[in-house]
Amino acid sequence: MGRGRPAIAGGVTRHRWPALLTLCLAVLIAQVDTAVVNLAVRPIGQYFSAGAAALQWTVDSYNLVYAVLLLSGGLLADLHGRRRIFVTGAAIFTAASLGCALAPTIAVLVAARAVAGLGAALLLPASLAIIRVGWPDDRDRARALGLWAACNGLALAIGPTLGGVLMRWAGWRSIFFVVVPAGAATIALAPRTLDESSDPQGRHGxxxxxxxxxxxxxxxxxxxxxxxxxxxxxxxxxxxxxxxxxxxxxxxxxxxxxxMVPLDLFRAPVFTAAMMATTGMTFGMYGVLFLLPLTWQGTQRLDVLGAGIALMPMALMFVLSSPFSGALTRRLGPRPLCCGGVAVIAAGLLTIAGTAGMPSLLPALLGLTLTGLGMGLATGPLMGLAVGAVAAARAGTASALINVARMSGATIGVALLGTLHGLAGGGTAGLRLAMLLGAAVQLACAATAWVATRPRP
CATH class of the missing domain: 1.10.287 (Helix Hairpins)
Incomplete structure (x- = not known):
């Protein structure tokens, strides 16, 4: 299918299910990597005798490069072909994962994680742009985005548990080796399932x-x-x-x-609100993924496998709720799903903060369940809100920008909440303070987005 001439700009994907399978596999690869590394921070630190700052950069080197280069990734997809950039990103990500698995020092690991961020910065905006031009009907696109978002949750479900098992029996390096075959499969499938398309329109780097x-x-x-x-x-x-x-x-x-970033996009209140709500969502969400397993393992409450299993309520709720976000968006509109979903995540963080240090893990699991529910409700609609607010010719750039917001929130969330956790002495006290700040930022972003998207008289 993909071996003929490139499709015209905005061409419709002919065989949608095989194409969506390829795109979702790519999302799984990138998000499994993120989920597993958060769980592996403590074992990696012990192996390399690394300090807190080095461990933060093990997570944030990927997040930072990913966020920064997403701007170019979306533009390159529009200029040079969405399928071509998708395949290039998958190849870079796969090679970088192998580099992480073989890293001899913490510095090499951080550098390889940064290269993986480059691959993801090409891969993910191209995948969203392909959905935008390949599913022109709003209902079909909402369904495709819901499934795309569900793969994020599936990755969160697979990642910690699989990572815990692998690290228990084969060490932390195995979590990077396991990504390589899936990356190779994505590279092989893309030319056979995806049409090529581009919309240069005189734009340049x-x-x-x-x-x-x-x-x-x-x-x-x-x-x-x-x-x-x-x-x-x-x-x-x-x-x-x-x-x-x-x-x-x-x-x-x-x-x-x-x-590279057409500022006129931000004149649309809907697009700006989606960017703001997405930033707030991941600011707190990635803070939970980084700090909760670290606290559990650091206080000897759970080992790496137990921490991975304990994160499953969040991931499973994300997986279960994401497919319904498209139907709920059609019934209620995107505004309640986007803003309400972020508020539900904040409620989860407040639950974790209020019950930190309690003998039972059940309250923390409830907080994780709320976090997963909010993610499932908000992720797909936020992506659709942002990408659907622009013309198809800017699909790559818009999808890159919404992912910049997502990864910028993640980068600053891990950095700031991780630092706040340390300033409070770590442990449950540090976790409590970090979760309170994360929830406050999320509620502020959700409220601002709600006001910005109110119907105009």
Whole structure:
């Protein structure tokens, strides 16, 4: 199917189920990697005798590069072909996973994780763009996005449990080796199941914007991590991030419609609200995934396998609720699903915060269940809200931007909440404080998005 001439811009995918299977397999690969690494932080730290900052960068090197290069990934998909960029990203991600598995030092592991972030930055926006142009009907696209989002939850369900079993019997390196065959399968399937499409429209790369975006987000993450040990360095990094952001906005405004980030997209309240709610959602969600297993293992409540199993309520609820998000969106509209879902996640974090240190794990499991429910309700509609708010020609860029919001929230959430956890002395006290801040940020983002998307008179 994919061996003929490239499809016209916005062409419809002919064999949708095989295509969706390929796209969902790619999502599984990227998200399993994320879920497993959060669980493996403590074993990796013990193996390399690494400190807290190095462990934060083991997670955030991937998140940071992913978030920063998503801007270029979406643009490259639009310019040079969505299938081509999808396959390139899958190949890079697979090779980087092998590099992680063979890493001799913590520095090499962090570097390989960063390369994996590059692969994901090409892979995921291209997959969303393919859905946007291949499923032009709103109902069909909502269903496809619901299944795409469900794969995120399935990855969260598979990742911790599979990772716990693998680490128990084969060590932490095995969690990276297991990704390689799935990556190879994705590379083999893509040319056979996906049509090619592109929409150049005279657009071009933006090296200055890319560098400024990288500096802004990277400096912000550095500021959050450095806050624990060096307040002065944190202040300098924050100032650098703010300056880079200001220059970035001016640079993109000067490029107009040809910019890497067309600023006119943010004039649409719906698109801006989706970006804000997505950032808040992942800020707290990734904080839970990073800190809860670390706290359980650090306080000797659970070993790595037990922690992986204990995370399953969140993942299973995500899997069970995600397929219904499309139907609920058609019935209720995206606004209640997007904003309400983020608020439900915040309720889960508040439950974990309020019951931290209790002898029973049941309250924490309830909090995780609420978190998974909120993720399932909000993830698909948020993606659809953002991507559906733009023309098909900008599908790659819009999908990249919503993923930038997702991974920016994750990057800053892990960095800031991890630092706050350390400042409070770690353990249950640190977990409680971090979860309270995570919930507060989520509620603020959900409320702001609700107001921004209210019907206009």
């Amino acid at each position: 933006d090296a200055a914007g890319q560098v400024l975006g990288a500096i802004a987000l990277g400096a912000l993450a550095c500021a959050a991590v450095a806050l624990h040990d060096d307040a002065r360095l944190a202040g300098i990094a924050f100032a650098a991030a703010l300056l880079a952001l200001i220059v970035f906005i001016r640079t993109e405004a000067a490029h107009g419609a040809a910019a």
